[in-house]
Amino acid sequence: MAQVIVVTSGKGGVGKTTTSASLGTGLALNGKKTVVVDFDVGLRNLDLIMGCERRVVYDFVNVIQGEVKLKQALIKDRRLENLFILPASQTRDKDALTQEGVGRVINELRGEFDYIICDSPAGIERGAFLALYYADEAVVVTNPEISSVRDSDRILGIIQAKSRRAEYEQAPVKEHLLMTRYCAQRVANGDMLSVKDVQEILEIPLLGVIPEAKEVLLASNAGTPIILYPDCNAAVAYTDAVSRILGATSPVRFTSAEKRSFFNKILGWAT
Amino acid sequence: MSILEYLMGQRTNKKTALVAKERLQIIIAHEGRAFSGPEYLPALRQELLKVIAKYVQVDQDQISVKLDAKDGCDVLELNVVLPA
Numbered sequence: 001m002a003q004v005i006v007v008t009s010g011k012g013g014v015g016k017t018t019t020s021a022s023l024g025t026g027l028a029l030n031g032k033k034t035v036v037v038d039f040d041v042g043l044r045n046l047d048l049i050m051g052c053e054r055r056v057v058y059d060f061v062n063v064i065q066g067e068v069k070l071k072q073a074l075i076k077d078r079r080l081e082n083l084f085i086l087p088a089s090q091t092r093d094k095d096a097l098t099q100e101g102v103g104r105v106i107n108e109l110r111g112e113f114d115y116i117i118c119d120s121p122a123g124i125e126r127g128a129f130l131a132l133y134y135a136d137e138a139v140v141v142t143n144p145e146i147s148s149v150r151d152s153d154r155i156l157g158i159i160q161a162k163s164r165r166a167e168y169e170q171a172p173v174k175e176h177l178l179m180t181r182y183c184a185q186r187v188a189n190g191d192m193l194s195v196k197d198v199q200e201i202l203e204i205p206l207l208g209v210i211p212e213a214k215e216v217l218l219a220s221n222a223g224t225p226i227i228l229y230p231d232c233n234a235a236v237a238y239t240d241a242v243s244r245i246l247g248a249t250s251p252v253r254f255t256s257a258e259k260r261s262f263f264n265k266i267l268g269w270a271t
Numbered sequence: 272m273s274i275l276e277y278l279m280g281q282r283t284n285k286k287t288a289l290v291a292k293e294r295l296q297i298i299i300a301h302e303g304r305a306f307s308g309p310e311y312l313p314a315l316r317q318e319l320l321k322v323i324a325k326y327v328q329v330d331q332d333q334i335s336v337k338l339d340a341k342d343g344c345d346v347l348e349l350n351v352v353l354p355a
Contacts (some may be wrong), residue, residue: 146291151300190286197292203298 002110005117006135008159010151014143015180018216019238020119021049023139026085026242028229032114035074037105038088038123039131041096047087050077051223061089064101064142070108078226084113097130104134106134124158133164137174137245139207143181144193149219151176152202176207180239181214181233188257195255210234211254297332313340319349327353 007020017040019203025038038046041061050067058073064087070086079081086105089096109116120131132138138159142152159173160166166173179195196210213234219226227238233254240250302313316336323329333352338345 008344146295150298154302187288190288193288193291193295197288201292201295 003115003137004106004110004135005115005137005139006132006159007117007139008120008128008132008155009122009142009147009148010124010128010155011143014141014146014148015210016122017119017217018220018226019116019178019180019210020046021225022083022253023239023242023245024083024115024117024237024264025050025077025080025225026227026239027115027117027245028077029235030242030246031036031082032246033082033112034115034117034121035084035109035113036117037109037222038085039097039127040119040218041088041094041127042090043121044084044088044090046119047075048223050225052077052085052087056087059087059089059090060105061093061096061229063105064095064096064098064153064209070105076099083113086222088110094126097127099130099133102130103134121213124154125271127161128155129158132159132173135159135173136165137176139176139178139204140204141178141180144179144183144187144195146193148202149193156202156204173258175204176202176245177202178186178207178210180210180211181191181255182209184255184257187255195252207244208237209252209255210237210241224261243269300335301332312336323351327351329354 005023007016007023009016010145024034029038030212036046036050037060038044039060044059049055054074055075056067060073062068063070063073073086075085077085077089118131118135121127132155139239140152140156142148156175159175164175165171177199179198182195183192186196194207199206211233213226213227213232215232218227219229225234227235227242229235237254240253242264243250275344319336320331320334329351335348335350337348337350339348
């Protein structure tokens, strides 16, 4: 059975596209036939993060409007055999995505793929709603930062009330919390909300914690999903998260700070 | 920052992460999952606030309106902390 997973957050800039690209790539690495769908109509970016921007010919809206077949718009990843991207359109027409049209495309994708990752736009407007409407599971990307947590709570409310599963009174969308840009050291200092704090507030199961890592920017510069970076904590954390989507239960890493020596503390005071 | 200031700061200033958590708990108790309740709940809450404000001066965050489902019926819970 194909699973539709929405990657959402409410707030912008927290790492939805980075996460979509890495979860999609990770699932494909595990032998699952996966497609990542960009729902951010007008502000296409998934193609850049996945490094296929120069190969976009047709897009999601072309398929919905029946101008091309789904197969013509799907871009096959150059690195992985079973990974595909459906790019968003650059049109300024806000109504380019229709509920019925999105449903038709998702249904067709369900017949072809094991996992369909829906990369949601920020906000709670139409694009974000359509990205979550058909979801079986939701990955709520949250930064340990007050406005991100509040927006995550709002988007959870929408998932619980407005998704297709809610509307048809089916089993609820399976929710997962993914913390990104986490700094264990700052949490230890009392300067940043901890995973535990955020979990207490949002009350959803934890999928993973992605530590802040300088490699994330390097990866986006290069158009390579961060999960493919060797020797990078963020990549390891994404790999763990993917294994948990597939049912593994592993302890969460990178949540405790390295002990600072007395000497380092003195240095900290001096600066 | 001097060592003295650092030590003073440790004692007097609340860590900002804790402040953030408390602020979130309050705001989310008020507006959280706003879409999960019935559609009239936010409007009902606003009107209740106005009525209460007519008689007593209370802070917004001293009033909580919750709707819980218990044993097959819905319970509307209104909590107001009156100023001392």
